[in-house]
Amino acid sequence: MAMKHARMTVYTGAMLALGLMTLLSALLGNILTKIIPRVYTYYASSVLFGLFGLKMLREGWQMDNSDASDEYDEANEELKESDEKDKNLETAGEEDKNPTRKFVSMFRKYMSPVFLQAFVLTFLAEWGDRSQISTIILGARENMLGTVLGGTLGHGLCTGLAVIGGRMISQRISVRTVTLVGAFVFLFFAFSAFFIGPDAY
Numbered sequence: 001m002a003m004k005h006a007r008m009t010v011y012t013g014a015m016l017a018l019g020l021m022t023l024l025s026a027l028l029g030n031i032l033t034k035i036i037p038r039v040y041t042y043y044a045s046s047v048l049f050g051l052f053g054l055k056m057l058r059e060g061w062q063m064d065n066s067d068a069s070d071e072y073d074e075a076n077e078e079l080k081e082s083d084e085k086d087k088n089l090e091t092a093g094e095e096d097k098n099p100t101r102k103f104v105s106m107f108r109k110y111m112s113p114v115f116l117q118a119f120v121l122t123f124l125a126e127w128g129d130r131s132q133i134s135t136i137i138l139g140a141r142e143n144m145l146g147t148v149l150g151g152t153l154g155h156g157l158c159t160g161l162a163v164i165g166g167r168m169i170s171q172r173i174s175v176r177t178v179t180l181v182g183a184f185v186f187l188f189f190a191f192s193a194f195f196i197g198p199d200a201y
Contacts, residue, residue, distance in 0.1 A: 005114040011163045013118025018155035021123060025132050026147040029139025038140075045137040046193035052130055053186030060180035131155075134186075 033041050126132055131151075138147040 007163050009112055009114045010118045011159060013112075013115040014122040014159050014163070015152075015156055017119045017123035018126060018159065019152045021126050021132055022135055022151040022155065023148055025135035026139035026144050026151065029136040029141070029147070030144045032136075032140045041140040042197075043193060045141045046190050048133070048137055049186045050190035052134070053183045053188075053190055056130075056179050056183035056186060060176055060183055063176040063179060 029041075135147060135151050138151070
């Protein structure tokens with residue numbers, strides 16, 4: 001999107017979605033510790049981190065260099081579909097009584113369509129993926145404020161790099177390398193449970 005539209009608008013929409021997702025995920029994790037005793041959520045989170053790490057390690061070893069271009073092409077296809085839907089909404093006319101279309105057209109009067117598209121696409125793309133589940137786990141396991149601030153800062157840096165030079169960066173750093181580094185980070189958090197108990201926080 002940042003290659004076609006104003007970068008700051010795309011960045012702001014994506015960061016609002018990521019910040020909201022991070023806050024909701026950390027809150028959910030924190031609420032879980034009120035229902036389930038902390039010792040159980042702590043060790044369950046360590047098991048999940050281990051599973052994520054092993055899954056990413058397997059994905060990283062099986063990955064080849066063409067996966068980065070495949071992911072780029074897939075994202076481009078999703079943007080084209082979203083643009084077509086936007087055009088269909090614009091040509092639908094005022095006589096359309098569909099409440100969803102009324103809501104969208106009312107929202108567009110006050111907000112940039114590019115901002116809304118960046119927000120919605122990012123929010124839906126991130127919902128239910130590893131970063132959200134990891135944030136829920138960290139919210140249950142660590143300090144909630146630290147989780148929200150750290151998660152939002154991390155998303156901000158990654159999104160900023162993607163908006164500024166995503167295509168250039170993806171050509172210099174392979175998806176395989178990023179996946180393998182992520183796998184080792186997840187495994188590090190999983191094994192840390194053997195050395196740092198739930199009462200240390």
